[in-house]
Amino acid sequence: MYPDLLTDAFVVAACNGSITQIRQLPKNLNIISEMLLRKYQNVEYLQDLLQNKLLMGDSYKGMAPWISHYNYLVGQFSEEDALSLIKSSQSYPVDAEKLSVEASSLRLVGDYLSDKSFNDTWTILYKKIKVWATRKVSIRQSPTDILGLLRNSFRIPQNDIIAILEALVPSLKHYYEELADIIFGAIDYTAAQIDQQHRVIAVLFTIVKNSDQTRFTGKIRLAILSVLSAWPNESRELKKFLIKNHETFFNHEIAPFIWNNQEDAGYNDFLEDQLSEMKSQNDKQDGKLTFGFATDPFATLNISIKKHAGLNPQMTGQVFEQIVDTLNNPHQVISTKQSATELLMTLLSQSNDSYKDFEKTSDKIRTSKITAEPSGFFEISTPTSLIDAIRSFVDISVLGVDTGKLLLTLTLDTSPRYLLFVSELLVNFVPLALRRSKLRNTLPQILQFLITHNSRDSENKLLTNISQSLVDLSDDPQYSEIALGQLQRLVSDTNNVVKRNLVVQIHESSTAVQKTLSSIKVQLMNSSNYSVRDLATRDFS
Numbered sequence: 001m002y003p004d005l006l007t008d009a010f011v012v013a014a015c016n017g018s019i020t021q022i023r024q025l026p027k028n029l030n031i032i033s034e035m036l037l038r039k040y041q042n043v044e045y046l047q048d049l050l051q052n053k054l055l056m057g058d059s060y061k062g063m064a065p066w067i068s069h070y071n072y073l074v075g076q077f078s079e080e081d082a083l084s085l086i087k088s089s090q091s092y093p094v095d096a097e098k099l100s101v102e103a104s105s106l107r108l109v110g111d112y113l114s115d116k117s118f119n120d121t122w123t124i125l126y127k128k129i130k131v132w133a134t135r136k137v138s139i140r141q142s143p144t145d146i147l148g149l150l151r152n153s154f155r156i157p158q159n160d161i162i163a164i165l166e167a168l169v170p171s172l173k174h175y176y177e178e179l180a181d182i183i184f185g186a187i188d189y190t191a192a193q194i195d196q197q198h199r200v201i202a203v204l205f206t207i208v209k210n211s212d213q214t215r216f217t218g219k220i221r222l223a224i225l226s227v228l229s230a231w232p233n234e235s236r237e238l239k240k241f242l243i244k245n246h247e248t249f250f251n252h253e254i255a256p257f258i259w260n261n262q263e264d265a266g267y268n269d270f271l272e273d274q275l276s277e278m279k280s281q282n283d284k285q286d287g288k289l290t291f292g293f294a295t296d297p298f299a300t301l302n303i304s305i306k307k308h309a310g311l312n313p314q315m316t317g318q319v320f321e322q323i324v325d326t327l328n329n330p331h332q333v334i335s336t337k338q339s340a341t342e343l344l345m346t347l348l349s350q351s352n353d354s355y356k357d358f359e360k361t362s363d364k365i366r367t368s369k370i371t372a373e374p375s376g377f378f379e380i381s382t383p384t385s386l387i388d389a390i391r392s393f394v395d396i397s398v399l400g401v402d403t404g405k406l407l408l409t410l411t412l413d414t415s416p417r418y419l420l421f422v423s424e425l426l427v428n429f430v431p432l433a434l435r436r437s438k439l440r441n442t443l444p445q446i447l448q449f450l451i452t453h454n455s456r457d458s459e460n461k462l463l464t465n466i467s468q469s470l471v472d473l474s475d476d477p478q479y480s481e482i483a484l485g486q487l488q489r490l491v492s493d494t495n496n497v498v499k500r501n502l503v504v505q506i507h508e509s510s511t512a513v514q515k516t517l518s519s520i521k522v523q524l525m526n527s528s529n530y531s532v533r534d535l536a537t538r539d540f541s
Contacts, residue, residue: 071495082109100145111530123460133167180223188232278322298339342428349432423465507539
């Protein structure tokens with residue numbers, strides 16, 4: 001009865017010719033849809049709700065909380081469900097907003113269309129976007145939803161994406177971050193032809209030259225890193241321009257991440273810069289004023305160490321000293337102490353020499369007295385549970401044994417923030433526990449934590465951390481079978497964002513792990529979702 005009543009209501013509104021009524025009806029009826037969706041958690045009611053929001057002209061951002069919460073239901077969409085939403089957006093009555101609504105609908109359900117249906121829908125929409133991009137007609141709408149479609153729909157032909165970027169870059173200076181995000185996330189760097197590479201580099205070159213930034217951050221930096229890493233020969237001119245005009249930025253934010261090994265010129269300079277930044281940031285946190293910093297040298301160094309499989313032995317002791325000073329500083333913020341703890345665990349998992357180097361400074365850590373200032377602007381104090389977690393992980397890592405603290409830490413709090421915080425620490429602790437024989441007794445407790453929260457009700461970031469820990473555990477003969485079972489559960493029961501992240505994690509793992517997870521790879525390559533299936537096929541074939 002409900003869909004019939006909805007149809008009747010639209011007919012009445014349309015016959016009256018009232019756009020106000022047409023907008024108001026889905027708004028009122030959506031209250032019913034929300035109620036039914038919460039009660040029954042049925043894919044039909046989610047489709048109903050999203051259709052109403054599209055007919056209200058909602059942006060993708062407005063629908064995102066519902067999509068995120070019920071992403072496992074989105075994964076159950078059939079092609080018929082997807083086409084129904086596409087057709088609803090195509091009938092949107094306000095021409096000046098229609099393009100954004102159509103872009104949002106295709107971004108939402110494009111992965112569930114057949115090749116023919118997607119190509120037919122995209123061909124029509126592409127013509128409209130080209131007209132909008134070249135400004136031959138005036139369309140009153142934000143580019144956000146259109147750019148979001150280009151960034152997140154992995155079925156759009158590369159030439160179409162590049163052509164739209166070329167059309168938009170001269171006039172959308174305020175949206176350079178979004179354009180750079182498309183270059184970073186939507187370009188197929190492996191399959192791109194030479195002419196496509198040159199066109200993408202030209203767009204990025206324009207962004208870099210015309211941007212008001214002197215030190216590129218966020219998405220522009222990621223786009224630069226991607227292009228220079230993937231196409232080093234073709235992007236030589238871009239690299240020269242950055243070195244000449246943005247030398248400090250290039251040396252600190254780009255060069256360390258495009259080196260092939262520790263022997264490259266400048267690696268020691270990079271390490272010295274990170275050490276200097278660690279000390280500078282820690283000295284500023286003297287209790288008079290709490291600072292927030294744009295860079296995190298501990299996290300930067302952690303990424304570099306993992307990428308290059310180690311740290312220059314001559315520098316290890318100095319890094320440990322900075323970690324100790326940061327952990328002991330009561331005025332340092334919790335996010336920095338978390339990064340310092342994660343770097344500590346990464347270093348200790350690298351080799352026995354790291355433990356020997358650390359023994360020289362480990363007795364200086366006052367674990368029981370570790371405190372931290374809040375990282376958030378509106379926080380008055382740091383939750384004690386987060387501080388307790390830092391203390392436990394530091395203590396266990398330093399001593400190399402667990403006397404029961406980890407179990408208490410893993411069960412101390414069930415708030416989303418705490419679970420995410422602990423899962424991020426576990427990503428760095430699991431490799432250490434696997435390497436150190438006296439820490440292996442912590443693995444059953446860790447597995448129980450991962451199993452408990454491996455649920456579609458968990459947030460994507462938590463699930464991504466869980467999957468990374470499970471991938472690491474699958475390398476251990478004693479726990480590989482359990483880890484494999486949990487990864488199969490994750491692939492079967494969670495959403496496509498998590499599955500795509502899992503594809504990347506498996507792709508970056510060792511050959512032995514990939515062999516152990518061969519059945520998971522097959523599942524991902526046969527996913528009903530195009531973006532998961534496509535990425536898995538390209539990474540695993």
